[in-house]
Amino acid sequence: MNTIGRLYTLTSFGESHGEALGGVIDGCPAGIPLSEEEIQHELNRRRPGQSSVTTSRTEEDRVEILSGIFEGVTTGSPIGFIVRNKDQRSRDYDAIKDLFRPSHADYTMQEKYGVRDYRGGGRSSAREHVVRVVGGAVARQVLKRLGVSIYGYTSQVGPIALKESYHEFNLEETENNVVRCPDSVVAREMELFIRKVQEEHDSVGGVVSCVIRGVPVGVGEPVFDRFQARLGYYMMGINAAKGFEYGEGFHAASMRGSEHNDTFVMENGQVRTLANHAGGILGGITSGEDIYFRVAFKPVATIGREQQTVNRFGEEVTFVAQGRHDSCVVPRAVPVVEAMAAMLVLDMMLEAGKIPTRV
Template structure:
């Protein structure tokens, strides 16, 4: 099982949903980075369960403990270990699926691959694992901030309700002004209403998280196989419930002709190179071109629904199964900080790799 990501800025996560704790080892973080527990906790607080009426009611404070690698508020250059204890497990809620395969979950595939599984909350396949990613991502984001790079993810679509404005016309400072994390108040209200309607009908709904990254210097990305957008796509598709990724114009670009899609270059009065459009999403030839990087991440509806469904058990018998426990009716609001974190981890790793490319 691959539990690590990154070449130079490398993370390894561990833990299960209903185990004692989840955590992460960060190896390769440069020495001298100023970081506090409070900064990491702020990122975790945006991801934690039970934060609003449209998220799971599971109550986890997600308090992080730094075990190593940080001394007197600065990183040492040694491995950084962080752990978050699980305190509100309700493992009894999952006793009914000990031998059952939940539709669209990893129950069947994990059993087929390993011959056994931790059925409590999905074990290692649970989105609870992303706590570790967010903690590590806070370190990466702090490093990037010192280089003038900002990452802002937000909910742009829930079901069929979609933001109609491009990110250039949005006030991204308003992302956290509402519980769905959509930077447009009117659209956010409609999204919240839809999530509540879906929740009350014992169902779930998916949508899209968009992300804008500003201040990225020219040159990040490792052709041929570690292109910036390829690494970003891999990172995003590794998040639970993600089924799609597109960078820049994405699938809409197929409707355009080359004469429309090409981003023409020009030089400003200070001699800086820009493009008149940004259909490339800030990436050309797999390398950042200095323009804003933007992309969309598609999340499927949460697989656990509190309705009876037909499935089979591990003996191959047909059974009826109804979901139990505490689950998000829509994962999007809590997915925003996870997208932020994974984007930061990709760029932190590529930035360190870029420093080794030229004498």
């Protein structure tokens, strides 16, 4: 499938080393003033080459809107766009075109289709995320008008993790450092750790945490279409994502009911909860509280060390990967997590009748 969503949909196309990547957004409400500058801002947050702890591939990632916008306003028709590739170095992959790289999709793509684009992973490359960021940037502009905000941040890199919950931080500070961590002291530790891993020609994983504020009560269904189930589906579709949890998540397994239960109170005439251990979702339906969740990312599979593998001829070989790659995907994954969350929230709010077709 290359399309995600039900009412607000995104169809993606393109490869890492092709002419361009692009997409078609359908279901965006009409009459929304759409800022291309805000879309570009989100792409700039994800683009390669933005700091010394990311890949050295340099891409401008300039979005070109092809349809669906007239005089700066959405028309309700499909929004088509492309982002051109300009800094491909396909020759870096010539030496591994017949190899199945460890922990990559090379083997499974070859077996499924009988052919694969070995240049940078082709369709399975995280470069495809530029399309999702555009889809999310458009969704965010709709949600912003409805008072919904989304804050992602790096909460862990390798063994270095934030100890406090998101309530203790000013999430507006996330963009003030290269690792996108709201605690400047911990951010520096994370940055130094990534640099150390780079020097060792290795990679490291981590966790992106995210908070969604302003989603009204009543979004989601009580059985098979639970809000958290759809949210997990969107998150686990991100490259390198290995785990998803919301609210107290796996920590809830060690808690007692008396600790985990959320006490209801009245606040300014509204039903609220004191602790929100549930993460803003009760019985699959949003409660009006902050929705908070975490996504775990694996270490980047491409490392600069000698590795053993097999090739498509069934021979066991050793190789050292070439090309330009992140040592830790987490900082650049933050805007991708936010984008996927924005598309999911808009899609489910449309389904729940919380957004008119004209805003």
